[in-house]
Amino acid sequence: MVLGTYKEVVTARSTDKEIQKIAQDGGIVSALFCYALEEKLIDGAVVAGPGKDFWKPEPMVAQTADEILAAAGTKYTFSPNVLMLKKAVRQYGLEKVGTVAIPCQTMGIRKMQSYPFGVRFLADKIALVTGIFCMENFPFASLQTFISEKMGVSPELVEKMDIGKGKFWVHTADDVLSIPLKETHGYEQSGCKVCLDYVAELADVSTGSVGSPDGWSTVFTRTDAGETVFKAAVEAGVIETKPVDTGKFGLEILTKLATQKKEKAMKEIDRRKSMGLPVPYKASSEKEDPLANV
Amino acid sequence: MSEKIVISPTSRQEGHAELVMDVDDEGIVTKGRYFSITPVRGLEKIVTGKVPETAPVIVQRICGVCPIPHTLASVEAIDDSLGIEIPKAARQLRELTLAAHTVNSHAIHHFLIATDFVPENLMATAINSVSEIRKTVQYVVDMVAGEGIHPADVRIGGMASNISETARKRLYARTKALIPKIDAHVDLMIGLIADKDLPDGLGVVNVPTLATHPLYGDRTKFDLDRFTEIMPETWYDDPEVGKRACSTIPLYDGRNVEVGPRARAAVFGSYNEKGVVAQHVARAMEMKTNVSKIVDLLAELDTSAPVMADYDVTGTNKLGIGAIEGPRGMDVHMAQIADGKTQFYSCLVPTTWNIPTMGPATEGFHHEFGPHVIRAYDPCLSCATHVIVVDDDNKSVIKNEMVRI
Amino acid sequence: MLARIKQFLGIGAKPKEVPKEEVEKVAEEKAKPRIGYVHLSGCTGDIMSLSENYDILAELLTNMVDIVYGQTLADVWEMPEMDLVLVEGSVCLQDEHSVKELKEAREKAGLVVAFGSCAATGCFTRYSRGGQQARPDHESFVPIADLVKVDCAIPGCPPSPEIIAKTVVAVINGDMDYLQPMIDLAGYTEACGCDLQYKVVNQALCIGCGTCAMACQTRALTMTDGRPELTSARCVKCGICYVQCPRSWWPADRIKQDLGL
Ligand SMILES: Cc1cc2nc3c(=O)[nH]c(=O)nc-3n(C[C@H](O)[C@H](O)[C@H](O)COP(=O)(O)OP(=O)(O)OC[C@H]3O[C@@H](n4cnc5c(N)ncnc54)[C@H](O)[C@@H]3O)c2cc1C
Ligand code: SF4
Ligand code: SF4
Ligand code: SF4
Ligand code: SF4
Numbered sequence: 001m002v003l004g005t006y007k008e009v010v011t012a013r014s015t016d017k018e019i020q021k022i023a024q025d026g027g028i029v030s031a032l033f034c035y036a037l038e039e040k041l042i043d044g045a046v047v048a049g050p051g052k053d054f055w056k057p058e059p060m061v062a063q064t065a066d067e068i069l070a071a072a073g074t075k076y077t078f079s080p081n082v083l084m085l086k087k088a089v090r091q092y093g094l095e096k097v098g099t100v101a102i103p104c105q106t107m108g109i110r111k112m113q114s115y116p117f118g119v120r121f122l123a124d125k126i127a128l129v130t131g132i133f134c135m136e137n138f139p140f141a142s143l144q145t146f147i148s149e150k151m152g153v154s155p156e157l158v159e160k161m162d163i164g165k166g167k168f169w170v171h172t173a174d175d176v177l178s179i180p181l182k183e184t185h186g187y188e189q190s191g192c193k194v195c196l197d198y199v200a201e202l203a204d205v206s207t208g209s210v211g212s213p214d215g216w217s218t219v220f221t222r223t224d225a226g227e228t229v230f231k232a233a234v235e236a237g238v239i240e241t242k243p244v245d246t247g248k249f250g251l252e253i254l255t256k257l258a259t260q261k262k263e264k265a266m267k268e269i270d271r272r273k274s275m276g277l278p279v280p281y282k283a284s285s286e287k288e289d290p291l292a293n294v
Numbered sequence: 295m296s297e298k299i300v301i302s303p304t305s306r307q308e309g310h311a312e313l314v315m316d317v318d319d320e321g322i323v324t325k326g327r328y329f330s331i332t333p334v335r336g337l338e339k340i341v342t343g344k345v346p347e348t349a350p351v352i353v354q355r356i357c358g359v360c361p362i363p364h365t366l367a368s369v370e371a372i373d374d375s376l377g378i379e380i381p382k383a384a385r386q387l388r389e390l391t392l393a394a395h396t397v398n399s400h401a402i403h404h405f406l407i408a409t410d411f412v413p414e415n416l417m418a419t420a421i422n423s424v425s426e427i428r429k430t431v432q433y434v435v436d437m438v439a440g441e442g443i444h445p446a447d448v449r450i451g452g453m454a455s456n457i458s459e460t461a462r463k464r465l466y467a468r469t470k471a472l473i474p475k476i477d478a479h480v481d482l483m484i485g486l487i488a489d490k491d492l493p494d495g496l497g498v499v500n501v502p503t504l505a506t507h508p509l510y511g512d513r514t515k516f517d518l519d520r521f522t523e524i525m526p527e528t529w530y531d532d533p534e535v536g537k538r539a540c541s542t543i544p545l546y547d548g549r550n551v552e553v554g555p556r557a558r559a560a561v562f563g564s565y566n567e568k569g570v571v572a573q574h575v576a577r578a579m580e581m582k583t584n585v586s587k588i589v590d591l592l593a594e595l596d597t598s599a600p601v602m603a604d605y606d607v608t609g610t611n612k613l614g615i616g617a618i619e620g621p622r623g624m625d626v627h628m629a630q631i632a633d634g635k636t637q638f639y640s641c642l643v644p645t646t647w648n649i650p651t652m653g654p655a656t657e658g659f660h661h662e663f664g665p666h667v668i669r670a671y672d673p674c675l676s677c678a679t680h681v682i683v684v685d686d687d688n689k690s691v692i693k694n695e696m697v698r699i
Numbered sequence: 700m701l702a703r704i705k706q707f708l709g710i711g712a713k714p715k716e717v718p719k720e721e722v723e724k725v726a727e728e729k730a731k732p733r734i735g736y737v738h739l740s741g742c743t744g745d746i747m748s749l750s751e752n753y754d755i756l757a758e759l760l761t762n763m764v765d766i767v768y769g770q771t772l773a774d775v776w777e778m779p780e781m782d783l784v785l786v787e788g789s790v791c792l793q794d795e796h797s798v799k800e801l802k803e804a805r806e807k808a809g810l811v812v813a814f815g816s817c818a819a820t821g822c823f824t825r826y827s828r829g830g831q832q833a834r835p836d837h838e839s840f841v842p843i844a845d846l847v848k849v850d851c852a853i854p855g856c857p858p859s860p861e862i863i864a865k866t867v868v869a870v871i872n873g874d875m876d877y878l879q880p881m882i883d884l885a886g887y888t889e890a891c892g893c894d895l896q897y898k899v900v901n902q903a904l905c906i907g908c909g910t911c912a913m914a915c916q917t918r919a920l921t922m923t924d925g926r927p928e929l930t931s932a933r934c935v936k937c938g939i940c941y942v943q944c945p946r947s948w949w950p951a952d953r954i955k956q957d958l959g960l
Binding site: 077083085108113115137189194201277 | 748751853854855856858859860861862865880898902903904905906907908909910912913914915916922924925937939942943944945946947948949950951953954955957958959960
């Protein structure tokens with residue numbers, strides 16, 4: 001199952017005009033957290049907030065809708081959100097924490113919950129993990145290279161970055177520029193090369209742009225907790241949904257990309273193993289389903 | 295015929311120690327010697343030569359039962375050596391940490407002495423009451439100091455961060471709700487201890503009391519000139535004991551002293567009772583004063599105020615002193631910082647002060663009361679457990695009932 | 700050894716969390732394992748952490764297990780046969796008593812558990828170098844696996860109350876799947892914050908998630924440009940950062956089971 005275990009998959013977006021304007025895609029992450037805050041399902045959320053440098057995010061604890069919105073939009077570089085979970089339950093005193101997480105971050109969180117060796121009184125305070133799809137991530141210097149060197153834009157002018165339709169996009173106040181993804185190839189961090197998870201298979205709810213039209217997101221509900229929150233948000237009219245397109249531009253492309261990612265990663269895992277390098281996952285020969293997330 | 299009774303280690307206390315008692319024909323203790331046989335991990339030597347930041351992290355691991363006083367005494371000693379004035383909110387957060395910890399620690403002591411005082415039918419109630427109290431106050435320590443057992447966020451110069459308004463309000467509401475529960479718990483424990491009808495005068499020993507502050511600690515009340523430290527070989531009349539003892543003997547005005555809740559009550563509260571029961575009562579009462587202090591501090595705390603001072607870590611080799619009134623008594627750490635490194639470090643931990651006092655406190659009563667007397671001091675020697683109870687002459691194992699009274 | 704315990708206890712259901720009802724149910728159904736606690740050169744923080752299982756503590760101590768040995772908790776003078784012994788603290792090579800007690804524990808217990816990082820990795824006692832009164836000769840403190848065979852390790856300085864409860868329940872249930880990582884960790888005796896660099900970053904495995912920095916109990920870790928930054932002045936060599944890193948070992952099946960996926 002290359003898309004992981006899920007209860008339901010839909011195409012969805014936030015009904016809030018403001019969120020639609022500033023969000024990366026359908027604004028699912030922001031809308032869901034705002035709703036959960038409002039309904040006291042969470043008392044705060046860890047998000048990738050604006051950092052000191054342009055586009056270099058800093059994990060932050062958001063306790064109001066304004067703070068959630070200030071962190072909307074994708075930053076294609078590291079935001080070690082998991083780090084902030086400790087502070088969220090300690091100094092911030094939160095007891096029901098939401099967090100946005102790329103797939104590898106969900107892995108850190110879930111492993112901690114199953115095996116909280118050194119982590120006291122935190123595992124049960126994670127109330128909502130919203131996963132976002134992820135093909136790869138870039139060191140900050142890689143982003144600078146694409147933007148300043150390859151596209152000739154000053155990073156301060158960038159209002160949005162995006163990956164889609166085979167390209168890396170940059171939006172400025174008056175321009176939309178792009179470079180083909182083969183130009184960004186080789187600039188991603190190497191840890192991503194053994195990553196088998198494209199669609200945040202371990203999140204409560206996972207979302208991303210692929211599989212849905214512009215301005216909309218594809219959403220999987222996976223756990224009971226995730227399903228409950230998402231359904232409630234839809235019922236409350238905060239999020240609108242439509243059936244996911246099962247065809248070429250919908251689930252088909254999503255499945256294709258997830259499969260490609262897993263196949264590529266499996267190859268790299270096997271290669272590394274043959275060289276005697278450590279990898280936490282099994283080799284393809286040791287697995288029943290070579291595309292399983294291990 | 296005089297006989298020697300050895301209890302090694304004394305049970306249901308933290309750490310590893312031996313109680314050696316000379317007894318007469320009636321079994322009455324004529325001479326008591328209590329000493330630590332805990333291997334010396336050498337924490338003071340570990341932190342010497344390293345940067346000051348290492349010291350609180352390492353020395354809090356002296357003991358997992360009273361890590362908070364060690365952390366606080368450590369940062370206070372280094373603050374003093376470096377001449378740092380910490381912000382007001384940082385001081386409040388430190389006091390908050392200590393007050394919550396004291397309640398927790400005293401509650402743990404009640405858990406450890408439960409088999410001495412609590413009848414079987416009340417055992418579950420008592421353990422649950424202890425658990426409920428601990429849960430609430432440890433929640434305070436977790437939030438304010440970062441980790442409930444080894445606090446990570448008490449730092450040289452202040453605290454790593456202030457708490458949020460959400461945390462402040464939450465903690466305030468919960469500790470306030472705890473007050474009636476603590477009152478009930480304290481009444482229960484004091485009642486049960488009185489019911490035990492321990493012999494009058496048990497554990498009374500005529501030594502001076504030493505305390506620097508009713509609740510927190512005050513370095514100006516600890517006069518280094520009046521302090522001396524001698525080796526166990528000099529202190530114990532039994533050369534065998536002197537050789538095996540693993541801790542040095544601290545003296546004040548050349549005498550051994552008593553520190554702890556009863557000492558604090560005597561110095562600051564004109565409390566005149568002495569002995570085992572008085573120690574238990576004074577300890578239980580401190581749970582009440584500390585929980586109201588927590589509530590007061592939380593009411594006053596400005597969560598937007600700064601909690602870290604600006605400071606230069608180089609140092610001038612000034613001898614800094616940190617004196618903290620830990621649950622078990624005054625905990626003094628001394629640190630000298632120069633060239634950005636710790637040049638000298640020394641800890642005078644509460645139990646070390648009480649060690650030379652605990653042995654004599656067993657004298658004059660039947661040896662069966664010995665462990666009772668020791669436990670009233672809530673000693674915390676933090677180390678190995680090792681079990682031999684032998685009569686020195688025939689090496690026979692002395693029965694379990696010994697400490698059950 | 701493990702097989703013996705497993706046989707003794709029988710294999711039961713695999714609980715996903717440890718709610719109170721579950722614990723009570725387990726306590727009713729299973730024979731109680733005989734547990735001992737040996738305290739070497741540790742700080743008692745590990746047993747304090749165990750005692751922070753507030754909601755289940757009374758149940759744990761009275762109905763779930765038999766504490767048959769351990770000076771903090773019971774008045775027992777001679778080490779009995781035990782199904783499992785929790786050993787807290789590293790062992791001082793210059794202290795005969797400690798060495799003897801550890802060896803005795805190995806002989807008398809079916810399972811030896813290195814309880815806490817001092818026992819498992821040496822933790823901060825790895826920095827010990829003697830020279831302190833009143834026993835300047837005490838200078839060598841090593842993880843217990845250096846002297847005896849260790850069956851499983853629960854690192855942490857201290858281990859969280861939750862992992863302790865989960866482990867106890869797994870032992871009672873004979874849930875070997877859950878215990879497997881701890882069995883593997885018995886061999887992880889040379890831990891340090893540097894492991895993140897050696898075993899993750901240097902191996903092209905780090906993905907900048909921040910789990911290590913979250914887990915570090917001394918706050919020795921921050922993140923710089925998406926990679927762990929170690930302040931070695933704060934590192935106690937407990938090994939928790941590496942143990943929690945999703946790129947050190949990956950219990951996929953267990954996680955899916957816990958999540959109901
Ligand atoms: C590195 C990266 C790679 C991605 N690759 C893909 C892909 O290949 N295909 C795809 O469909 N989707 C991908 N996404 C997800 C996509 O870009 C959107 O983030 C997602 O669809 C959510 O959009 P939204 O409108 O619902 O969220 P919004 O409401 O805009 O909120 C986005 C949330 O993500 C958080 N966030 C931003 N950057 C990061 C970061 N670096 N790390 C952690 N959290 C962050 C923000 O704080 C915010 O809370 C990727 C995201 C990242 C961070
Ligand atoms: S590809 Fe995988 S490892 Fe890389 S950033 Fe995305 S989720 Fe993490
Ligand atoms: S691992 Fe930590 S908590 Fe456990 S004994 Fe060692 S210092 Fe104490
Ligand atoms: S937990 Fe592991 S993968 Fe994550 S940031 Fe730390 S070292 Fe890197
Ligand atoms: S960095 Fe932190 S978690 Fe890692 S070994 Fe050091 S103290 Fe332990």
